[in-house]
Amino acid sequence: MNKTILTTLLGSVFLISCGGGAKRPNQDPQGFWQGSALDNRIGWGMVQPNGRYLLILSGPNGNHTLETVQTGTMTTVDGSRWLIPDVLTVTQRGFPFSSEGDSGGAAEFMTRSSWTGRIDGSLPLVEYQLAYVNDGVQTSSLSALAGTYNSWPIAASAASSSNMTIDANGAIAGNYFAGCTYTGQAATTSQANVFNITLQFVGTCYMMNSTVTGMLYHDAAQSRIYAAAVNAVRTPSFNITGSFMFVGPKN
Numbered sequence: 682m683n684k685t686i687l688t689t690l691l692g693s694v695f696l697i698s699c700g701g702g703a704k705r706p707n708q709d710p711q712g713f714w715q716g717s718a719l720d721n722r723i724g725w726g727m728v729q730p731n732g733r734y735l736l737i738l739s740g741p742n743g744n745h746t747l748e749t750v751q752t753g754t755m756t757t758v759d760g761s762r763w764l765i766p767d768v769l770t771v772t773q774r775g776f777p778f779s780s781e782g783d784s785g786g787a788a789e790f791m792t793r794s795s796w797t798g799r800i801d802g803s804l805p806l807v808e809y810q811l812a813y814v815n816d817g818v819q820t821s822s823l824s825a826l827a828g829t830y831n832s833w834p835i836a837a838s839a840a841s842s843s844n845m846t847i848d849a850n851g852a853i854a855g856n857y858f859a860g861c862t863y864t865g866q867a868a869t870t871s872q873a874n875v876f877n878i879t880l881q882f883v884g885t886c887y888m889m890n891s892t893v894t895g896m897l898y899h900d901a902a903q904s905r906i907y908a909a910a911v912n913a914v915r916t917p918s919f920n921i922t923g924s925f926m927f928v929g930p931k932n
Contacts, residue, residue: 710755711872712818713898713907714796716811722748724809725907725928726796727817727898728755729875735896735909737926738807739833746836747926749807750909751800752895821874821901823867824849830906832929834858845906845927853880857925861886867897874899880910880925888912888923895925904931 714726720741728734732755740746796811832843841858851867865880876897882888895910910925 710796712816713814713900714811715814716796716809718809719807722807722809724811726811727875727896727907729817729870729872729896731871733896735907736809737907737909737928738809739928740836740839744836744839745833746839747833747928748836749800750911750924750926752909752911817875817898818872819874819901821899823847823851823869823876825901826851826867826876826897826899826906828904828931830927830929830931832927835926843927843929845908851876853878857882857886860884863925870896874901878908878910882923886923893923893925897927905929906931 711728711730714724714728716724716726718724718738721743722741723739724736726734726736734753734755736749736751737747738749738751740748794813796813797809799806799808827847827849829844829846832845834841834843835858838858841856843855843857845853845855847853847867851869853865853867854863856862861882861884863880863882863886865878867876867878870877876899877894878897879892879894882891882893890912893910893912895908897906897908899906906927906929908925908927912923
């Protein structure tokens, strides 16, 4: 039987917004980012105007699976530096296995250019570099979001399929992996193509509790969604935790 491991990683992540070799005060990193990470991983990142962000990493060696999600909230310091004092990182590699805690590392924003950094602590070091794609405010709506999407599976259950159906009112239903289904709701935010999501899981899903919250980014031009959610309640050491990761196109 696999063990469920919950690891607390202590530290902070600093993000510095720069450009042209000099500080550019009040430049925020909001928008959608995509790039690569250590061991030939693919990375996707999204930052909202209020500082909320998510980072999703694929499995290593070019595997079309999802392995790590990092989420938190940034705050500005002196108008040019971004501080993440409370970062939640969840990694799932083999069921039941997950890790949760405050991740450490450092990162830097070259505004509208690159977002580079690392995730470290008790988990293996993962360095990443993402390139700016767009400002994350493309036009979308719940009716435009509606449809059925298929995601890369999570690495811990690579043989399973992961899908999500969303109706025009934002109601969500899907399969996360074999034996685990979910329902939920998407709600609009100040960004036209970013939605808050709440999901409830049923079945053998290896969650500490059945509800996770997070956000979903809709790339309407490419008919793709990127979503991440985590348990709303922090857990003490050695409790089961869980996360949700989704990257995929509309059918």
